[in-house]
Amino acid sequence: MRVYNFSPGPSALPLAVLEKAASEMTDVNGTGQSVMEMSHRSKDYKPIIEKTEALLRELMGIPSNYKVLFLQGGASLQFSMVPLNLAASEPGLPKKKAVYIDTGIWAKKAADEAAKYAEVSIPASSKDKAYTYIPAAPAPEAGTAYYHITFNNTIVGTKWASIPDTGAVPLVSDISSCILSEPLDVSRFGILYAGAQKNLGPAGTTVVIIREDLIGHAPSLTPALLRYDIHAGEGSMYNTPPCYGIYIIGLVLEWLKNLGGVPAIEQKNREKAKLFYAYLESSKSFLSPVEKPFRSLMNIPFVSRETDPDRRKDIEARFVREAATAGLVNLAGHRLVGGMRASIYNAMPIEGVKALIAFMERFA
Ligand SMILES: *Cc1c(COP(=O)(O)O)cnc(C)c1O
Numbered sequence: 001m002r003v004y005n006f007s008p009g010p011s012a013l014p015l016a017v018l019e020k021a022a023s024e025m026t027d028v029n030g031t032g033q034s035v036m037e038m039s040h041r042s043k044d045y046k047p048i049i050e051k052t053e054a055l056l057r058e059l060m061g062i063p064s065n066y067k068v069l070f071l072q073g074g075a076s077l078q079f080s081m082v083p084l085n086l087a088a089s090e091p092g093l094p095k096k097k098a099v100y101i102d103t104g105i106w107a108k109k110a111a112d113e114a115a116k117y118a119e120v121s122i123p124a125s126s127k128d129k130a131y132t133y134i135p136a137a138p139a140p141e142a143g144t145a146y147y148h149i150t151f152n153n154t155i156v157g158t159k160w161a162s163i164p165d166t167g168a169v170p171l172v173s174d175i176s177s178c179i180l181s182e183p184l185d186v187s188r189f190g191i192l193y194a195g196a197q198k199n200l201g202p203a204g205t206t207v208v209i210i211r212e213d214l215i216g217h218a219p220s221l222t223p224a225l226l227r228y229d230i231h232a233g234e235g236s237m238y239n240t241p242p243c244y245g246i247y248i249i250g251l252v253l254e255w256l257k258n259l260g261g262v263p264a265i266e267q268k269n270r271e272k273a274k275l276f277y278a279y280l281e282s283s284k285s286f287l288s289p290v291e292k293p294f295r296s297l298m299n300i301p302f303v304s305r306e307t308d309p310d311r312r313k314d315i316e317a318r319f320v321r322e323a324a325t326a327g328l329v330n331l332a333g334h335r336l337v338g339g340m341r342a343s344i345y346n347a348m349p350i351e352g353v354k355a356l357i358a359f360m361e362r363f364a
Pocket of ligand 1: 073074076
């Protein structure tokens with residue numbers, strides 16, 4: 001029996017995608033091979049990566065002056081690649097400035113990594129209130145190499161309510177946990193990046209969408225595998241790309257297109273989130289710690305209203321355990337914040353949210 005999987009990542013994939021992949025496991029497109037067995041440079045693989053890129057461009061409305069790269073190393077490697085390619089200088093020369101807005105654990109990790117290669121400033125943070133809101137974003141100084149935000153904060157469940165205006169300074173965003181969940185104007189960004197394992201496919205592939213003028217600025221000592229110009233110049237095939245992951249992403253994008261694309265999934269995502277937040281608002285047993293204008297559509301943390309900390313911890317542990325027994329799995333909050341969290345990415349049907357609410361009513 002399939003469970004309702006609320007994992008923050010790697011996360012549930014559409015059943016139709018898994019079944020299609022299973023049916024093609026040993027022979028894809030009449031080639032007599034699995035995707036895992038074919039050369040990434042073969043005529044059999046070429047249409048697979050090309051289809052994935054074309055669908056991503058179509059569904060996200062990616063303008064033609066942006067490159068799409070399929071890389072490895074997760075979103076975390078982009079924490080290094082972004083500053084290395086956009087702000088690092090040749091030895092002896094001053095580092096360029098980069099702005100990071102601190103909206104949570106991933107945003108802070110990105111800033112800490114960037115500080116090795118860039119002169120990082122953090123003009124705004126929501127740490128004062130345990131990251132339960134998104135702070136106002138100050139305009140950057142002229143000459144700043146880039147401005148980094150984490151659009152959806154997976155652990156604390158916040159999302160930027162609008163795209164900040166950074167003028168001529170390129171805006172870079174980690175969209176690992178919200179890519180394709182609702183329309184996003186790609187042309188407002190210099191770079192968008194996402195680890196695939198939240199809303200796109202299996203772990204191991206990272207999607208980078210980069211404006212062409214931001215390619216080619218890495219200092220000469222930058223390792224080849226960490227340079228955007230090399231990956232872009234080789235069509236993501238400087239070395240072996242994550243072939244199977246790219247194939248699954250293609251199937252997920254096909255599934256999404258057949259559903260009606262991003263506007264259609266946005267409507268479903270809004271319906272799911274509205275239902276769940278409305279339940280939390282009305283519940284005498286649970287609450288959402290996140291300020292209303294900044295609530296994520298994808299990751300919804302919630303806690304028990306019990307005020308005694310020890311009792312609360314017991315209740316929450318029991319909740320996660322009993323929910324799993326009822327077929328609602330991976331509801332524990334992030335190990336650093338505790339509580340519970342329902343990650344309801346594109347692949348989570350509204351029935352899963354309804355089943356969770358029904359369980360919460362029984363548990364209460
Ligand atoms: C999961 C996540 C990451 C880390 O992704 P990896 O692919 O494991 O490196 C980074 N940023 C955000 C917003 C995430 O949700």
